[in-house]
Amino acid sequence: MKKVAFYTLGCKLNFSETSTLSRIFQERGFEKVEFTDTPDIYVINTCSVTDNADKKCRKVVKEALKHSPNAFITIVGCYAQLKPKEISEIPGVDAVLGAAEKFQLVDILETFEKKDAPQVHASPVSEVNTFVNAYSFGDRTRTFLKVQDGCDYSCTFCTIPQARGKSRSNTIEKVVAEARSIGDSGVKEIVLTGVNTGDFGLQEGVRVENFYQLIQELDQVENVSRFRISSIEPNLLSEEIINFVAGSQRFMPHFHVPLQSGSNKVLKLMRRRYLRELYAQRVEWIKTAMPHACIGVDVIVGFPGETEEDFLETYNFLNGLNISYLHVFPYSERAKTLALDLPSVVPQKERNRRADMLRILSEKKKRAFYESQIGYEGKVLFEADITDGFMEGFTENYVRVVAKYDPVLVNEQKHVRLTNITAAGLMEAEETYHELLAH
The missing domain is CATH 3.30.750.210 (Transcription Regulator spoIIAA)
Incomplete structure (x- = not known):
């Protein structure tokens, strides 16, 4: 029985697909093992949203070869579809499969035996x-x-x-x-x-x-x-969806809504399908219907043509919004995108400076959101991960709660009252019948 290990770069969607690939292998008689357990096969599911993701792929391949020098290394995912030839030239890579082929990799590669040259199976994206x-x-x-x-x-x-x-x-x-x-x-x-x-x-x-x-x-x-x-994109987040979530017992009051820029000029350069006024309206609708709702925001800084004035417009717009946290990305040039032809490129050092400013703002927003939740009563669903004798879970509105590890709590919901923010920025809580969870 050959052993196979998986590694995922990128988004939640990639995690769902890696897990499905894992089940395909196990159904075909392969044994799933950890990355460090000397597997016979590695499957690396890649992202290519930023240039950093490409670099991470190369690093993961290098680490895989340290653990299992003779392993068969397969690359799938977005990076594999975009640059199959480039990936096939990474030392140690044996196969590259595009978007149309990745779920058939067991049939395509069959024995997973190394060949004289890397195998590349990547159809045009039009066939996906x-x-x-x-x-x-x-x-x-x-x-x-x-x-x-x-x-x-x-x-x-x-x-x-x-x-x-x-x-x-x-x-x-x-x-x-x-x-x-x-x-x-x-x-x-x-x-x-x-x-x-x-x-x-x-x-x-x-x-x-x-x-x-x-x-x-x-x-x-x-x-x-x-x-x-x-x-969910702000232009697709309708008032009926927001009101439905507000009245639902199963859909959580937590929205992650990409913004990308608070400058209408930059939004137009990005070809986004809304302006900042619509975004502000969506935030207002959410908070009116669900005052305790958590709202996360994606932002790109240093986009071509973004002046310091444009950036400060974004900063001040976000500072004034009733949001909970930010995911901040310095703009990264990607091959075959229209932004490559835009003038007024922002220097990398300046992109990083702006990103740092927004990450500090994010910490302030998150802290303010957590402070506003002290005294709030809700349910925490505890997870299985343990760190230094403690476990964590999330409230309905995505407040991360820490508790002393108790195996009985894993995958269980507990009614709690949020009580205090730890030095690490996590929330402590007590059960509503006053049994202390985290102390």
């Missing part, structure tokens, strides 16, 4: 037109369930349409069936993932269903306690 079901399982308490793939948007900084193809979705019927099956296995929280999750409902380029219909049906899945929406 089918939806493949995927969900994570066994890797952590929460399950990431893929409901949508690909993207029809044309943001000038993004390579994802080139890497994953056009927008396409599972059907509501199949998503609900998968959610019920996942719930039957004991999982209590499902995170809905996709490239452009809110664009759910396209089948062969025709809209037959929509995201609002999907969450209405999932809300009827009784054996799953919690659903989260991983990320």
Whole structure:
């Protein structure tokens, strides 16, 4: 029995697909092992959102060879679709599979025997037109369930349409069936993932269903306690979706809504499908319907043409918004994107400075959000990871709570009152019948 290990770079969607690949291998008689357990095969699932992700891929390959010098190394994912030849030239790589081939890798590679030259199987992205079901399982308490793939948007900084193809979705019927099956296995929280999750409902380029219909049906899945929406574009986050989540017992008051810039000038250069006024409106709608809701924001700084005035406009816009945390990305040049042709390139040092400023703002926002939650009563779902005798879990609105490890608490929900913020920035809590959880 050959041993196989997996490594995932990138987003929750990638984690769901890696987990599915793992199950495919196990069903075919392979033994899944840890990265350091001298496997016969490595499968590295890549991201290519930033240049740093490309560098990470090379580093993971190098580390794999340290642990198992004779292993067969396979690269899949977005980077594999975008630059298959470049990846095949990385020392130690034996096979590269594109988006249309990655779920057939066991059939394509068969014996996983090394050949004189790396094998490259990467069809044009135009041939990537089918939806493949995927969900994570066994890797952590929460399950990431893929409901949508690909993207029809044309943001000038993004390579994802080139890497994953056009927008396409599972059907509501199949998503609900998968959610019920996942719930039957004991999982209590499902995170809905996709490239452009809110664009759910396209089948062969025709809209037959929509995201609002999907969450209405999932809300009827009784054996799953919690659903989260991983990320949703502001122009697709409708008032009816927000109001539905506000009234739902299963959908959590937690939204991750990409902004990218608080400058309308830069948003237009990026070819985003909204302006800052719409974004501010969405935040207001969420907070009106759910005052305790957590709101996360993606931001790109140092985009070509972004002046210091534009950046400060973004900074002040975010500072004035009632949001909870930021994911900050310095702009990274990506091959074959329209942004490469834009003038007024921002120096890398300046991009990093602006990113640092926003990361400090993020810490302030998160701290203020946590402080506003002290005294709040809700439920924490505890996870299995243990660090220095402590475990962690999340409230419905995504406050990270720390507690002294108790095996009985793993994958269990507890009614708590949030009491105090630790030096590490985590929340302590006590059960509502006053039994201290974290002390």
